[in-house]
Amino acid sequence: MEFTDFGTRLYDVASSNMQRGDFCRMLFDNITDLSTADGDPLDLEADTYRKYLRGASPITKLAKSINAYIETTVFIAYIEHHPEGVIGNIAKAFKDVFPDIDVNDSKQVAECIAELFEAIILDASKEPTPLSEDSGLDSFEKQSDTADNNETRFSNQLIDVSNSKIYYDPQSEMLYIGKSKMRVPKSIIPDEPEEHEMVYVNELLAAYSNTSGEKLTIATLKGKFKRDYLDQRINYFSALDVERFARETVNVGDEQVGLWKSDTFSYINSVLWGNFDDDFQRLMAVMAKAVDAKTTSVIEKFENLINPAARKGVCHLLVTDGQMKWVDDDE
Structure with a gap:
């Protein structure tokens, strides 16, 4: 495995919304003990780690x-x-590598993943150092010019997709x-919401609770609210994947993500602020409107x-x- x-x-399963470069650096931090090293070989630019991960x-x-300096116990x-x-x-993500792994045995999962990471590093260290590793190509690194494999590989510069x-x-x-x-891999949606999800999840629960007339939690969701909650998590991670990809890959990605969000809000806000019998109806109406949103971002x-x-x-x-809520606390 590369x-x-x-x-x-x-x-995809354990980043907790970290930037790719930071997450990649953290992996190497946790597989090494550099206390006896001469200098810090991990002191590299975040962009370098992003390239490693991609x-x-x-x-x-x-x-x-x-x-x-590999230390698997860390x-x-x-x-x-x-x-x-x-x-x-994590265990499910590597089930093809470890078909007999017990997803409920944390110790076994951790040991298997650590040993695999160690093997990947040791195998890579035996390879000749490519000339292109530090070549600083401006935009793309050519892989082949043959008719069947005339493709390029993304290198260290952000992509201009305009033309x-x-x-x-x-x-x-x-x-x-x-x-x-x-x-562009899709995120694996965790069984339980992670910390970075809790703002939108709590707002969904508020809408469900106001509509049902009872205080609902994730554990007590049933029927249409349970179905919608599961669908909304899929929607969230689908958008999060696009946001991460654009920020880290597309030229002026932060600006384009901001434009994607602001244009979408401008498109849906008249529905969001409309009069509805309950907050769940508001949620459904806004979602139906959002599907048709077209923005001026290059993400389109x-x-x-x-x-x-x-x-x-x-x-x-x-x-x-x-920027928005499903429940108006002032009403």
Whole structure:
């Protein structure tokens, strides 16, 4: 297994909304004991770690510098520190590698993942250091010029998609921009909501509670509220995937994400502020409106990536940002 595959699987289930570069650095921090090292081989730019995680740069050079300092007990402790639900999701993410793994045995899961990470680093350290690893290519690193493999690999610069033909294949999770491609993996939705979800989740619970007339929790949701809650989590993670991808990959990504959100809010706010018999009706009406939202952000060019779930999920990003609520406390 390549590090990009290993790291992406962990990122999808255990990142807690961290930036990719920070998360990647944290993985290497937790697999090493550098107390006897001469200097800090992990003192690299965040962009370098982002490239490692996305597979835009091999970890060969880094692996050679840290292979003598690997300490799996540190990584085992890091994995075991996660909540049981997250550890279970980690086990599921690597079920193809460890088919007999017990998702309920935190110690076994942690040991398996730590040993796999160690093996990946040791294997990478045996490879010759590629000339292109520090070459600083301006935009793309050519992989092949053959007719069957005339593709490019994303390197260290953000992508200008303004004049590119873009296509996303949801089956392979590959995004094609002109003759270039990259993997855009979907998040694995954890069984229980994580800390970064709680703002929009609590707002949903408030809407359900106001509508039903009783104080509802995640555990007491039933019927249409339970179904909607599960759907809304899918919507949230669909939008979150798009937001993360755009921020870390697209040229002026932060600006484009902001435009995507603000334009969506401008499109839905007349419905949001309308008169409804209950807050659940308001929620349903806004979601129906959001599906049709078209914005001026370049994110719109990723048509197959921006699916109806992602368009609805922007509402939850706006709720999380404090830009909107389902329940008006003043009414």
